[in-house]
Amino acid sequence: MLDLTNFDFDELFGFGDDSNPLMMLIWILPIILFVFYGQRIQLYVTSNDIKKSIGKLNEYKDESKKELINFVKNNFKLKDDPTKRIEMFLDYFSIMPVDMDPNGIVPKVQHFIRSKDDYTRAHVKSLHPEISDFELSKIQTLLEIASTLQLLYKVINHLFLTAKKQNNFPLILPLQMMLPFIMEQAEALKDAIPAFKAGQPVGDGIGPMVVGKMMLNTIKKESSFQTVFSETEFDGRKLYLLKAEGPLSTVGRLGDAVKNLTSDHKFDAIIMIDAALKMEGEESATIARGFGAAIGGIGVERFYIEEAATAKNIPIFSIIVRQTAKEAIGLMTKEIADTADDVRSQVYDVIKENTQEGQSILVIGVGNTMGVPQ
Amino acid sequence: MIFDKKKITTAYTVEQCNSCRKEIKRKFKEGDCLFSETVKCPSCEGILSIEKIFGETIEQ
Numbered sequence: 062m063l064d065l066t067n068f069d070f071d072e073l074f075g076f077g078d079d080s081n082p083l084m085m086l087i088w089i090l091p092i093i094l095f096v097f098y099g100q101r102i103q104l105y106v107t108s109n110d111i112k113k114s115i116g117k118l119n120e121y122k123d124e125s126k127k128e129l130i131n132f133v134k135n136n137f138k139l140k141d142d143p144t145k146r147i148e149m150f151l152d153y154f155s156i157m158p159v160d161m162d163p164n165g166i167v168p169k170v171q172h173f174i175r176s177k178d179d180y181t182r183a184h185v186k187s188l189h190p191e192i193s194d195f196e197l198s199k200i201q202t203l204l205e206i207a208s209t210l211q212l213l214y215k216v217i218n219h220l221f222l223t224a225k226k227q228n229n230f231p232l233i234l235p236l237q238m239m240l241p242f243i244m245e246q247a248e249a250l251k252d253a254i255p256a257f258k259a260g261q262p263v264g265d266g267i268g269p270m271v272v273g274k275m276m277l278n279t280i281k282k283e284s285s286f287q288t289v290f291s292e293t294e295f296d297g298r299k300l301y302l303l304k305a306e307g308p309l310s311t312v313g314r315l316g317d318a319v320k321n322l323t324s325d326h327k328f329d330a331i332i333m334i335d336a337a338l339k340m341e342g343e344e345s346a347t348i349a350r351g352f353g354a355a356i357g358g359i360g361v362e363r364f365y366i367e368e369a370a371t372a373k374n375i376p377i378f379s380i381i382v383r384q385t386a387k388e389a390i391g392l393m394t395k396e397i398a399d400t401a402d403d404v405r406s407q408v409y410d411v412i413k414e415n416t417q418e419g420q421s422i423l424v425i426g427v428g429n430t431m432g433v434p435q
Numbered sequence: 436m437i438f439d440k441k442k443i444t445t446a447y448t449v450e451q452c453n454s455c456r457k458e459i460k461r462k463f464k465e466g467d468c469l470f471s472e473t474v475k476c477p478s479c480e481g482i483l484s485i486e487k488i489f490g491e492t493i494e495q
Contacts, residue, residue: 220449261446262469270469277470308468390488392446432488433469
């Protein structure tokens with residue numbers, strides 16, 4: 062039997078005076094190896110993880126493109142194969158306005174985004190001129206998802222190949238750090254496809270869902286492109302309800318709508334209801350109240366809402382429903398859908414607490430209104 | 436990962452009677468749209484309208 066009681070560690074590791082030259086070599090060789098080739102070894106190990114993620118991104122990109130092409134082919138009997146045109150749309154790139162002089166950049170960004178949206182809408186419509194606005198908005202969203210996944214794949218692959226080509230380990234480090242967040246976004250986008258194809262409400266639609274129900278049985282008027290409002294009364298106050306036009310897959314043009322409405326009416330408060338990204342550790346589908354314009358996106362709509370509110374000295378209150386990025390763009394979860402009644406009663410609470418009878422309040426449901434009519 | 440469980444999300448529609456407030460949960464059907472009226476309530480003379488559409492995820 063092996064006797065483990067008389068083990069001499071000094072001898073084993075060569076600590077003693079009578080050091081074994083072979084053992085010393087075993088110690089020194091790896092040190093030399095790691096000093097000179099450490100970064101390269103680390104590069105190879107990290108590369109394998111990144112390569113796996115890039116493989117997944119490539120899969121998501123191909124899958125989203127296939128889903129989009131099949132959706133167009135199956136729903137609209139087109140004479141010509143739309144594949145080439147769809148591929149061309151996916152390759153469109155965007156150049157944001159120069160921001161060396163930030164003065165007046167918001168109208169420029171707005172113009173750029175709207176031109177891009179209008180162009181895409183017109184060209185998708187040209188595929189099948191009889192297409193309904195609902196189906197058109199679905200295709201536009203699917204196109205947006207597929208092109209975002211394509212862009213993510215291209216950028217990550219470019220950074221990875223550049224680092225590999227130059228054996229540049231520091232270049233791969235930021236990529237390794239950012240990749241889990243990027244993969245989370247990519248998975249969320251890929252998982253959102255079935256909901257948008259089926260016209261189901263997404264987590265981001267909680268604001269429009271709350272306001273949409275309040276707008277039922279009222280007369281709806283257009284306040285800006287793909288954005289509607291209606292008037293109703295609550296507890297002696299006049300409520301103006303505003304949301305993107307459902308059930309289209311759109312966020313509307315709330316900035317323009319608020320600008321138009323505030324120039325025509327006098328408001329004493331603005332209440333915005335939106336989905337907000339939850340922090341790690343926070344529970345999903347929890348409601349919170351706050352101040353300021355609760356609206357995401359690039360910032361253009363928020364800028365115009367804040368500008369209009371500031372010019373007329375109107376306080377902005379907001380109610381948010383916390384959720385993850387995946388929940389926000391995917392099919393609405395039961396927990397989020399269950400908050401709708403609670404959020405609605407909180408809207409009424411905010412109105413009662415902060416306004417008086419005879420005053421006017423603008424209530425805005427912010428978010429993608431896919432599958433949420435009014 | 437090899438130990439990751441496959442997640443399947445199923446869409447459901449919840450209808451509520453405008454009279455007796457009874458709720459009926461069923462699988463989502465194509466054409467279901469929030470707030471739209473669907474059929475007569477099986478327990479009273481009211482009309483069912485779609486109150487919620489959501490997804491539930493199970494791990495397999």
